[in-house]
Amino acid sequence: MNTKILTNCKIYTFNPQQPIAEALFIQDGRILAVGNRSDISALADRNTIVEDMGGQVLLPALTDAHIHMLEYGHSLQRVNCETSTRAECLQRVQDRVEQTPAGQWVLGHGWNHNIWPEGSGDKTMLDVFSLQHPIYLTHKSLHSGWANSAALQLAGIREDSPNPEGGVFQRDANGQLTGILLEGAMRVVEAAIPHPDQNACVHALSLAQKSLLSFGITCVHDFDPWDTYTALAAMQDDHQLSLRVMKGIPLPNLDEAIAIGLKSGQGSSHLRIGWLKLFADGALGPQTAAMLAPYEGSTSTGMLFLQGEDIVEIGQKALPHGISLAVHAIGDRANHEIINGYAQLDEMGLLQKAALPARIEHVQLIDPQDIPRLAVYGITASMQPIHAISDRHMADRYWGKRSEFAYAWNSVAAGGARLIFGSDAPVESPNPYWGIFAATTRKPLDSQEKLDGWYPQQCLSVADALAAYITQPHRIAGQSGKLGVIQKDACADLVCFKSDPFKIAEADFVDLLPQATMVDGEWAFNHA
Template sequence: MTLTFSGARLIDGRIVDVTVSGGTITAVTPAGELPTVGEHVELDGHVLIPGLWDRHTHFAQWAQSARRVQLGDAGSAADAAAVLAAHAETHPDGDLVGVGFRDALWPDAPHFALLDEALGDDADPERRVVAVSADLHTVWLNSAALKAHGFYEHPSGVLREQDAFAVIDALDDVPEATVDGWAHEAAEAAAARGVVGIVDFELGFAPDAWRRRFAAGFDELRVEAAFYPERLADVLALGLGGGAQLDASGLLTLGPLKVITDGSLNTRTAYLREPYASDVGADERGLLTVPPDELIELLRQAVRADLQAAVHAIGDRAVSHALDAFALAGARGSVEHAQLVHPEDLSRFAELGVTASVQPEHAMDDRDVAERYWGARSRRAFPLRSLLESGATLAFGSDAPVAPLDPWLAIASAVFRTRGDRAAWHAEQCVTVQQAVQASVRSSIAVGQPADLVVLGADPLGAEVAELRSQPVVATMVAGRFSYDAIR
């Protein structure tokens, strides 16, 4: 298909005509200078930007999350249990799965007894209740679920890190046809927000899941399917380097090796240089889940196979270890999250060519938790402007379902460092709209670039926080065809 967008306003203010053909941009000229080629779409000054990417998702979990009991508003363990109890009354059969709780600031502690009570005295003793935390690093189980997952005589019912991941992976055991249908719906919703591509860090083996979906006709998004160390041998056996095409569509590629080296802030397991704030009774520095020598060897294997690496590191000590490993292994890739960065590490991202893959909406979710558990260190939490000024490349994502898969939420949080009436949190770390958009794209509007484009319904420059969070999108194009079209 050949098509010309006429009268497009770029984010730098230029008014141009943009022609696409065969999935590629073939011409960018001043508006009206050349005859229109192919189908004509008059934009009449609408803003045209490159397609948006979400560089960190757990897509199957995001697709399922809307179908689970929402616990994000629970202010205590008792509140969360009450929400689950109310759902149990109206849904008497089957297991209960809740998602999105944040217990770091709760006044009471979650315990399996609360979930047992939520089902009532007459409940099936085998009925399982599982609540998954918003950060995906904690699960809270009732007695039946503890037994079903092999955790007998557990003192609290609260599992963290690897134990939690094992439970979450088991919860995702949904029939393939069902979860693939949900994935289509989630992809259509993402396209309506201007998303053209995702990097998927789903547990299990995402490359196989995505090959199945694309074979069945999925074509709404570009997908980079990442994998974990447990499947590194499988990838090495295929002999595929990073970015290799995984099917004939041209939309599905092999993503990076994902290594999780520490925990999370809300679970209080992010690995720190100094102990967590003493006023909350914690003197631990968090949890390092992959020792430095092991991480270096994993990255060296990635280098030998021409693979990129994505290293999860949230605490400042974990970030330092990750950067050390990139340097010693000579690896390429990203540090995922980089929520707390020591000043001496800021310049190392650019020096090593390591991308800071960050989720700005997490700063809005975590500001109070950071203030409590990181204390004065929170002034260097989510240091977006400092990273940019040091020369680092930023890549924005959502970590969906930790935050919604909507790039405008990340953009607005990066620009304003607030999402409501509260004062901006460390406003010195705000970035511009142009910088936030640049961190959300992987192409440009230039000849030879992919025809991944988004037509906006309003100008994001000068928008207030609420306006930017709800930024209207009127068309999204992936590889030269519309994945969302409300303009023609």
Template sequence: MAAIGPAGSLDDRPDAAKAETVDADGRWLIPGLWDCHTHFTQWSATFGRLDLLAARSASEAMAMLRAYLDERRKAGTLSPDVFVVGMRFRHSLWSDAEQPTLAAIDEASGEQPVALSSADMHCGWVNSAAARRLGVHVDASGLVSELEWFDAYCKLDNAPGAAEESLRLLRRAEEDAASKGVVGIRDYEMAENIDSWTRRFALGIDRLRVDAGVYPERLQAAIDAGWRTGCELPGSHGLGRVGAMKLISDGSLNTRSAYCSTPYSGIEPPTRGVLSYAPAQIEDYMRLATEHGFDIACHAIGDEANTVVLNAAAATGAHGSIEHAQMLKPVDIPRFAELGLTASIQPQHAMDDRDVIARFWAHPAGIPYPFRALHDAGARLRMGSDAPVAPLDPWLAISAAVFGTESSDREPFQPEQCLDVRTALAASTAVGRDRLAPGDSADLVLLDRDPYAVRTPEEMRAMPRSVAATMVAGRWTHRTF
């Protein structure tokens, strides 16, 4: 069936005779889970690219790179014409003496073009060979940042052999998501997402509902083509829709580029971060989107960036979400509900960033990760991962939001901002509830364990092992019984 109803209420539907009766055998039933902020192509790439998340220094990262290159050479899969791509290095926690350098990556890689993306995707570490091919300038650090890196990184997907490999990894990623109870994603990949997902649905990549975001530079073309938020993607059988206009207003905490009202601590020369667009440009893009039927999904991390985008939304009547909302001035917290804007949060980022916050946001003018404050002020919360920045796994987000720590051995980060399980679970669904209701789409998850009885972060993070089945639009996308 494609919808939820009381027993017997759907018996007169035309497809009732084909319905399967399933004995759930005492399992727990919840609405299907959504990841409301992903970069799905880049997340799928983590199933096949060098992952540097465990590196604790530039030296360790280069040792991992050398080992990876040696392994590829021995396997005969290394071509001088194809980029070697690595992901998720976190240099914000490395010592000053162990930061990226061009000399180090050139020494480790030679003429093999290598491009490594930071965990937050706001900068890349490239060698000289890759810099020449990507057409970017690198200084002694080997780092490329913000918009220049976004443009360069997109070029990596057009390299020889990338299309076939991407398709294989996309299938793995959607299977993995379904196994965790995920029924839908909002995809903010920096690409022609409408075209990309139309092609993917035609190729049978159809285990997830997808809202395909549109970036500002592509907005006018989407408007001219007749698209608006909510339009069904051709050939998706109702699973794919046009999503919101995704605008990145500022940088990130880890690259010290999130736009703040006070300077970062311990940084010389002093910096407050940067805006990616002038406030007037942000307002113009929001107005264009709103006048042509597009929601907004506006990335804002620093407290001053959040003020700027909230002001722009108020001036234009924009509707949609503020993505991340990582640090907010107390005066801005009630404005989310007042303006009808959703706070799209990624609780696992708080776990990843708690030590970085102590280092670079030691004296913030706002409140970092104010989950409970937003909820108490009446804001609608929606949760996601920002994968690949954090793993595409709603149970990690729920655990982080509820327990405020990844380990029972470590005290919670800002326990006053933690959420209860029902609120966190509801924020991880499309319906905004933790219970199914008659008339809901048949997007559901069967669990072998009661999620409300979980008492530790370790147990909540292990919940994917308790996902017995996942259904999307009445079709099983994952099932263990």
């Protein structure tokens, strides 16, 4: 029996019956008692490890409720294209080409032409570096890609190739391929990239896990391809999986999931089945998010992949088998269509068939008339606050005054919907304290602004932002009372800080990092 006492600390329990404590008693990874120092110290015997926390602050560990964990792990090994200029991005690509044997792929992630003074790139800028290396760089949004001629050739994309379903091979004014691929067109190039074997996937997931634990994150809701599950299961079998992962099911794997009897919420304490992931539209950056009215200065309304009746059709197939739905939606039309679909499923009595509530991923722009409908149909809004401070200038440019209801956390919460937060890493950093800063200020991370943030009426309190990372994700996952709280019989998943997150200035969240992270009563990360 492994017993441990953490004492001389300030504990925010997130248990309204006992909000503050000074010490806790842990046995075999579970919390057995929470209270004052003297009462908890009296529980010790000669085998109990007593750790004096030196006045530090403890909270329940955090959850990233929307992440692409394998892609994040891979991104840690790829060219970092998140630069302020196109020239800097190209220099990084050239440096990697020079270090890479001819014939091998050069992969990168994070470019964003919307913030580059030079604008978007094309294949010729990459061809300059090499025609012997296929080069492929994913946009920050993961909804467009940039390839050189060698990559296009390996993918079988020619000048006369028609656009694939749900995607576009971008062409210039002369009808020539630019090397920019939108939405489904990305899959054509990605299919030509050698698939990493399980060892490579495990390595990438291990890198991601190490990074996430350093942020005090012990649980994630993952939406990567299904083969990620196989690698995670291998890590679990080898006792290498410290994180608690809820693994989403991609739509192409639905039939397989039904055939083998997978159900949302099913699994072990560290690897459970999550939601069926669908895509209703694209993204703001490439203007493929589906809109009720055209983008500012344009006739385009983006790309709508699923309408309400499609959601109903898929729900009729998945929900009776206990598989819950989570649908990606950025634009106001996409959100409207999803809510319409969920409303019909609710009226049919199908939303209640699965153990986990229906979700919309991102909810980046929503018609104000649709906000109260989220609560009416029990829809969870899964949002990523850091998107707001990254996207605010694009949103103003392409959505104009509609941005009043972009990233509208406060309106969504006030409307009664459940609100959970994540990062969408590697689209953004998984640092949740940057997310809390964004949610409470709506200002850039490097902001010197003394004025209010962008549409400040949508700001949340620190307490509400923390709840969206700590308690709410476990409530919708059916783990309330077990995780996201420090109380008797809960798992001992904790995060430790030198500074008090409830007392620091909002600007200090930008630099806030944990001292240590505990999973199942053991320290999984310690700041050396």
